[in-house]
Amino acid sequence: MTLRTSTRSIPQALTTASITQEEPTCFSQANKLPEWRAAMAEEFNALLRNGTWSLVPRDPAMNLIGCKWVYRIKRKADGSLERYKARLVAKGFHQQEGLNYLETFSPVVKPTTIRTILAVAVAHD
Template sequence: MVRFIATRLCWFLNDSLKSQDMISLGPLVQWLSFPIVEPVNVYDALKSFNWKTAVHVEFDALQYNGTWIVVKVPPRRLVVRCKWLFKLKTNPDGSVHRYKALLVAKGFSQVPGHDFIGTFSPMVKFATLHVVLSLDVAQQW
């Protein structure tokens, strides 16, 4: 974040010096006076109204999509923990576009063969799609 602020400050001063105008510190002071920091954990995020809203929006979307179901933990199995990630999306001028919260699973804690046997990812190959469409045209379905 500090590198981002320093880069933006250099751009601002560089643009001001190129235009040969007097440097007005008003916009710069206004821009630097209210830094918005991305929270590192959910406890810090819930203290801010905007981040709290982003957390609720993400959690509601996950529940609406049926991302998970609550089940009893089988014996000798570990629960896959999760973590909240926070990202501040900005416009090109540096103003805040939106507050984004993501709930991600810590899948690295799983042991293959013990916690899971296989994975499934619904993927369609273009060759398969081509064959199905060709059959559709040929059979006039």
């Protein structure tokens, strides 16, 4: 049996050789590296700037909802490093119906999505 190799090149972003660092799975791993600490600081400062939450006095009857950090390495199309991205996310599975279902989290829409929708709308008049 003869194996043929393709003449097409595989983008570097899809090869395992291009991954030089793994994404942390928890805060204690990420906190050891300055690039992840900077990404977490950037995310936290953005949350404060945008007024994402407000601190309120704790009521003993409150169901507190925790949060966790999620880490991703963003890469360019050629596989090179674009940035380290950290997101602070709520552990929504701790919510209780009737207690803290009053507010809804809405993810941010990417500009490319908006441009695509507008282009389709213009094309269909």
